[in-house]
Amino acid sequence: MSPEHVRKLDRLDPLAGKRDLFVLPEGLIYLDGNSLGALPVAAQQRAAEIVTEQWGQDLVRSWNTHEWIDLPVKVGEKIAPLLGASAGQVICCDSISVNLFKVLAAVLQMQTDRHVILSQEDNFPADLYIAEGLGSIGKSGNVELKLVDDSGIEAALEDSVAVLMLTHVNYRSGKIHDMRRLTELAHEKGIPVIWDLAHSAGAVPLALDDCNVDFAVGCGYKYLNGGPGTPAFIYAAKHHQDRIRQPLSGWMGHAAPFAFDRQYRAAQGMRQFLAGTPPILSMGVLDAALDVFEGVDMQLLRDKSRQLGELFLERAADTGCLAEFELVSPADSAQRGSQLALGHPRAFAICQALIDRGVIADFRAPDILRLGFAPLYLRYRDISRSVEILAEVMAGEIYAHEKYSKRQKVT
Amino acid sequence: MSPEHVRKLDRLDPLAGKRDLFVLPEGLIYLDGNSLGALPVAAQQRAAEIVTEQWGQDLVRSWNTHEWIDLPVKVGEKIAPLLGASAGQVICCDSISVNLFKVLAAVLQMQTDRHVILSQEDNFPADLYIAEGLGSIGKSGNVELKLVDDSGIEAALEDSVAVLMLTHVNYRSGKIHDMRRLTELAHEKGIPVIWDLAHSAGAVPLALDDCNVDFAVGCGYKYLNGGPGTPAFIYAAKHHQDRIRQPLSGWMGHAAPFAFDRQYRAAQGMRQFLAGTPPILSMGVLDAALDVFEGVDMQLLRDKSRQLGELFLERAADTGCLAEFELVSPADSAQRGSQLALGHPRAFAICQALIDRGVIADFRAPDILRLGFAPLYLRYRDISRSVEILAEVMAGEIYAHEKYSKRQKVT
Numbered sequence: 001m002s003p004e005h006v007r008k009l010d011r012l013d014p015l016a017g018k019r020d021l022f023v024l025p026e027g028l029i030y031l032d033g034n035s036l037g038a039l040p041v042a043a044q045q046r047a048a049e050i051v052t053e054q055w056g057q058d059l060v061r062s063w064n065t066h067e068w069i070d071l072p073v074k075v076g077e078k079i080a081p082l083l084g085a086s087a088g089q090v091i092c093c094d095s096i097s098v099n100l101f102k103v104l105a106a107v108l109q110m111q112t113d114r115h116v117i118l119s120q121e122d123n124f125p126a127d128l129y130i131a132e133g134l135g136s137i138g139k140s141g142n143v144e145l146k147l148v149d150d151s152g153i154e155a156a157l158e159d160s161v162a163v164l165m166l167t168h169v170n171y172r173s174g175k176i177h178d179m180r181r182l183t184e185l186a187h188e189k190g191i192p193v194i195w196d197l198a199h200s201a202g203a204v205p206l207a208l209d210d211c212n213v214d215f216a217v218g219c220g221y222k223y224l225n226g227g228p229g230t231p232a233f234i235y236a237a238k239h240h241q242d243r244i245r246q247p248l249s250g251w252m253g254h255a256a257p258f259a260f261d262r263q264y265r266a267a268q269g270m271r272q273f274l275a276g277t278p279p280i281l282s283m284g285v286l287d288a289a290l291d292v293f294e295g296v297d298m299q300l301l302r303d304k305s306r307q308l309g310e311l312f313l314e315r316a317a318d319t320g321c322l323a324e325f326e327l328v329s330p331a332d333s334a335q336r337g338s339q340l341a342l343g344h345p346r347a348f349a350i351c352q353a354l355i356d357r358g359v360i361a362d363f364r365a366p367d368i369l370r371l372g373f374a375p376l377y378l379r380y381r382d383i384s385r386s387v388e389i390l391a392e393v394m395a396g397e398i399y400a401h402e403k404y405s406k407r408q409k410v411t
Numbered sequence: 412m413s414p415e416h417v418r419k420l421d422r423l424d425p426l427a428g429k430r431d432l433f434v435l436p437e438g439l440i441y442l443d444g445n446s447l448g449a450l451p452v453a454a455q456q457r458a459a460e461i462v463t464e465q466w467g468q469d470l471v472r473s474w475n476t477h478e479w480i481d482l483p484v485k486v487g488e489k490i491a492p493l494l495g496a497s498a499g500q501v502i503c504c505d506s507i508s509v510n511l512f513k514v515l516a517a518v519l520q521m522q523t524d525r526h527v528i529l530s531q532e533d534n535f536p537a538d539l540y541i542a543e544g545l546g547s548i549g550k551s552g553n554v555e556l557k558l559v560d561d562s563g564i565e566a567a568l569e570d571s572v573a574v575l576m577l578t579h580v581n582y583r584s585g586k587i588h589d590m591r592r593l594t595e596l597a598h599e600k601g602i603p604v605i606w607d608l609a610h611s612a613g614a615v616p617l618a619l620d621d622c623n624v625d626f627a628v629g630c631g632y633k634y635l636n637g638g639p640g641t642p643a644f645i646y647a648a649k650h651h652q653d654r655i656r657q658p659l660s661g662w663m664g665h666a667a668p669f670a671f672d673r674q675y676r677a678a679q680g681m682r683q684f685l686a687g688t689p690p691i692l693s694m695g696v697l698d699a700a701l702d703v704f705e706g707v708d709m710q711l712l713r714d715k716s717r718q719l720g721e722l723f724l725e726r727a728a729d730t731g732c733l734a735e736f737e738l739v740s741p742a743d744s745a746q747r748g749s750q751l752a753l754g755h756p757r758a759f760a761i762c763q764a765l766i767d768r769g770v771i772a773d774f775r776a777p778d779i780l781r782l783g784f785a786p787l788y789l790r791y792r793d794i795s796r797s798v799e800i801l802a803e804v805m806a807g808e809i810y811a812h813e814k815y816s817k818r819q820k821v822t
Contacts (some may be wrong), residue, residue: 023463023467025467025469028470030470032470032471035471036470038470038471039462039466039467040461043462044462044463044467047458047459047462047692048458048459048462049697050639051450051454051455051457051458051459051638052450054497055447055450055638055639056434056436056450056455057436058436059436059441059443059447059449059450059771060443060447060771061437061444061766061771062639062774063682064641068639093688093689094505094506094509094687095505095661095686095687096687097659097661097663097686097687098505098509098661098686099663100657101658101659101686102610105548108548109547109548114672121673125662125665125671125672125673125675126661126662126665126687128659128673128675129660129661129664129665129675130659130660131674132660132674132675133657133658133659133660134548134658136417136520136658136660137516137519137520137545137548137655137658147673173529222689227462227466227671227691227692228461228466228473228474228479228688228690228691228692229687229688229689229690229691229692229694230690230692231690232687243769245547246544247512247545247547247548248508248509248512248541248544249540249541249543249547250506250508250509250537250540250541250542251507251508251537251540252537253540254536254537254540258776259534259776260775260776262536262539262558264536264539264540264544275506275508275509275512276505276506276507276508276509276640276643277506277507277639277640278506278536278640279639279640279641279642279690279693279694280638280640280642280693281458281638281639281641281690281692281693281696282690282693283640283690284691285462285692293612299453300772310449317439352450355472360470360472362471364671364727365669365670365671368799382611386731410763
């Protein structure tokens with residue numbers, strides 16, 4: 001792959017203009033948008049507006065005048081097209097963990113005579129912790145969490161399973177599940193499916209309605225660029241909405257929150273998933289951030305994402321440094337999300353050496369260097385340059401310097 | 412009460428200088444700091460800093476370099492002195508509703524042979540909704556919510572009660588419970604107590620440790636001025652921390668979140684109450700907002716708060732307009748929090764007419780005009796002026812204009 005060819009890819013990139021919608025630090029190559037998305041210019045402006053004008057000047061009246069009260073619904077509806085969801089099925093609130101708890105509890109209440117939560121051994125651990133937590137109080141300990149490995153999921157879809165809970169794109173390897181097939185197979189056994197879209201939303205085209213998905217949860221701060229810890233979202237298929245009850249029944253989920261009724265009466269539709277008062281500043285910033293997706297053809301975005309990953313691997317193979325790693329992600333870019341996982345016993349130190357040289361990647365214990373490719377703001381030349389830097393780090397064994405094994409990285 | 416006397420009160424006010432730490436709209440008298448606290452200057456600066464410098468420039472590295480990962484603990488420790496809590500017992504996270512769910516579930520798991528949640532009929536309804544929600548999944552429906560009226564609480568403290576859940580300062584009337592006495596009486600029957608401090612923290616001196624309180628939850632966006640929907644907090648007495656388990660066991664509450672263990676292992680101390688990734692922007696703003704309490708003697712703040720309320724009632728009595736209302740709050744300022752509740756069949760319209768004239772109060776269904784007195788930024792002259800405006804609204808029956816009965820107020 002010649003430098004000319006890389007330049008040409010950038011020149012012909014239909015998404016190239018989107019980069020200008022982000023604030024990006026000079027000289028940095030940011031391959032960690034799958035952990036924390038970069039700052040959109042519009043998000044920066046919105047933060048100042050919410051603080052200074054809305055909170056500062058209009059104060060409590062902003063719940064009406066700036067429609068804070070409708071923000072969870074508004075943001076949900078903005079996310080919906082990215083999920084392949086028609087209106088009235090997505091809402092923004094709380095964290096993935098809290099949302100997963102709501103949805104899991106709701107599903108388990110529908111499945112009165114089943115009690116197994118089926119999931120995958122290497123699912124994102126937090127999802128498993130939440131299932132465990134629910135099991136600790138639900139149905140008198142009648143909830144059982146059954147974990148199988150990737151290849152065992154289909155065989156484990158038995159009549160005793162109450163719900164299948166999977167992460168669509170694996171947080172570490174990036175491997176994509178076949179959402180359509182697994183959802184269909186599960187339904188044949190009367191099993192609803194909950195998909196965690198943390199590493200999918202905004203990176204991979206999704207078709208939740210079309211795949212007949214029951215429930216999903218996802219993250220606002222990765223590929224949706226909503227800022228650190230911004231609220232997450234829930235998708236619930238319309239046909240389920242009238243027959244569920246979620247237990248985190250706070251006042252924002254009440255049919256008439258300001259009537260201050262003594263009895264809980266769930267709101268209709270997605271608002272029933274709301275619990276307490278949402279963090280308006282964080283959520284409003286996500287609202288603004290989502291505007292960068294305006295006019296984006298998700299298939300084009302996916303094409304670019306795949307090409308970025310392919311370019312990385314090709315160039316790394318060219319330089320010879322790829323051979324030092326185990327490719328933990330699927331080799332076929334169609335089978336993985338917008339990330340690469342490279343296994344190496346010194347992955348932690350390599351990651352630190354890269355960061356030290358302006359290439360921000362991340363480390364996933366015990367031995368994975370994880371590289372995320374956010375197609376809205378990365379250029380092909382960034383990928384090419386990042387490989388050069390990785391090759392330097394590997395060739396000189398620069399990572400072996402003791403300073404790179406010491407720091408603690410927490411994300 | 413002469414204008415001279417009011418001016419003198421302002422001149423002698425030891426907290427007068429704190430007003431300069433807030434951004435306050437010109438010409439507005441803000442009597443709704445008990446719903447949404449005003450914007451501290453430091454919070455405005457911090458918001459810009461988190462967005463532009465931390466997120467924008469340092470990106471994901473900020474979890475370490477700007478210590479985002481420790482923010483829930485840091486903010487908790489800043490709140491602790493306002494609660495009369497020694498270190499290691501307060502953490503900032505989620506909403507009150509979600510936090511109450513965690514704490515209620517944790518307490519019910521300790522109380523294996525009891526299942527009654529005792530609370531008050533006119534507790535903040537959201538707290539009751541959460542108890543109801545927990546009951547819908549916990550212990551196979553074995554949870555019973557028992558509601559009594561204010562005067563019946565002591566008599567209802569029976570051996571069957573698993574937990575007493577009360578709001579310290581009533582959201583509507585402002586009536587304060589005797590925390591020490593009720594906690595003591597409950598303990599005599601083996602009943603732990605959960606206090607909701609939404610309308611207390613930052614307004615009323617608290618002594619949680621000294622009163623031997625078990626658990627508490629509270630709000631960051633009222634008297635703590637942390638901005639709309641900023642995260643809430645949890646207090647858990649040290650002696651309980653090793654023997655509880657809360658069910659919203661997300662990764663941030665894990666002993667080693669970044670080890671990605673398959674099994675949940677709760678962190679020691681307050682971190683066990685964390686669930687998902689916190690909204691850093693909202694929480695960081697609360698962190699900065701709390702600095703306005705630096706050097707504040709909570710007893711002096713309480714004295715001022717009481718005097719503001721007393722001044723309001725005195726002046727309103729002088730003008731004659733007080734006679735048109737029912738005083739729903741206790742007449743003795745020692746018995747109420749930093750707010751007044753005035754009952755009137757046209758309270759909604761009166762509230763709208765006040766807002767229209769630059770006095771921001773709020774309405775609580777069905778018939779209460781609620782006035783909050785945030786002592787850090789209100790002056791005695793503001794109170795005096797607000798009474799004059801109320802008197803005008805009442806004397807001219809200005810509220811009877813149809814435009815004031817139409818708008819919908821949501822907070």
